[in-house]
Amino acid sequence: MKPVIGVMPLWDEEKESLWMLPGYMNGIAHAGGIPIVFPLSSDEETLERLVAMCDGFLFTGGQDVSTELYNEESIDCVESCKMRDEMEAVVLKKAIDLDKPILGICRGIQFINVCLGGTLYQDLNIQHPSEVEHHQNPPYDIPVHEVKIEKDSPLFDCVGADKLSVNSYHHQAVKELSPQLSVMAVSEDGLVEAVYRKESRFLWALQWHPEFSYMRDENSAKIFDIFVRAAKK
Numbered sequence: 506m507k508p509v510i511g512v513m514p515l516w517d518e519e520k521e522s523l524w525m526l527p528g529y530m531n532g533i534a535h536a537g538g539i540p541i542v543f544p545l546s547s548d549e550e551t552l553e554r555l556v557a558m559c560d561g562f563l564f565t566g567g568q569d570v571s572t573e574l575y576n577e578e579s580i581d582c583v584e585s586c587k588m589r590d591e592m593e594a595v596v597l598k599k600a601i602d603l604d605k606p607i608l609g610i611c612r613g614i615q616f617i618n619v620c621l622g623g624t625l626y627q628d629l630n631i632q633h634p635s636e637v638e639h640h641q642n643p644p645y646d647i648p649v650h651e652v653k654i655e656k657d658s659p660l661f662d663c664v665g666a667d668k669l670s671v672n673s674y675h676h677q678a679v680k681e682l683s684p685q686l687s688v689m690a691v692s693e694d695g696l697v698e699a700v701y702r703k704e705s706r707f708l709w710a711l712q713w714h715p716e717f718s719y720m721r722d723e724n725s726a727k728i729f730d731i732f733v734r735a736a737k738k
């Protein structure tokens with residue numbers, strides 16, 4: 506049976522609208538899963554039912570994580586979304602408790618790191634300047650930097666390489682890593698770009714965007730494949 510993957514909704518502040526990038530949905534469907542977009546709700550009972558119904562969870566990109574969640578004052582350019590932070594904290598906790606597979610992308614890696622006790626660079630230009638392009642212009646399916654993959658990590662087993670060329674579209678990144686997470690990939694300028702949680706059956710999170718590149722890049726497709734396969738068990 507195809508696994509059902511709960512996808513965290515995107516929120517457009519200006520239009521006060523829920524929305525979704527097709528790449529997240531299609532990447533899951535391409536890998537053999539059934540994606541459904543969650544409502545933006547912080548109602549415990551609603552979220553409990555939804556988490557029980559789904560076989561896996563995709564934590565999508567989007568707004569910055571509120572700096573209060575890692576006890577920092579926010580600098581000017583940080584734009585957060587309280588509704589998503591509240592909802593995703595509940596979903597993440599319940600999904601981890603039930604040991605259901607989780608994939609985080611972009612904001613997803615940042616949010617998961619913060620929820621599990623880590624911190625973030627609030628803005629890379631200010632707090633971690635480097636020559637590496639982390640905020641590319643479109644098209645977003647073109648790789649712009651490399652990441653080095655840890656040889657003893659499941660990402661290495663998944664792609665069978667110790668380097669990957671990835672796209673990059675983020676202005677924040679993991680600063681202090683959560684003690685519950687282990688590094689799977691690091692950029693040339695030393696940023697954590699992929700992590701996993703050893704205690705979980707499957708909890709991976711990436712700073713790059715396989716949802717833009719899974720059609721042209723087999724390694725991006727492999728990440729959706731391994732996640733959906735884990736959700737099938």
Ligand SMILES: [Mn+2]
Nearest residue numbers: 639673674712
């Ligand atoms: Mn990057």
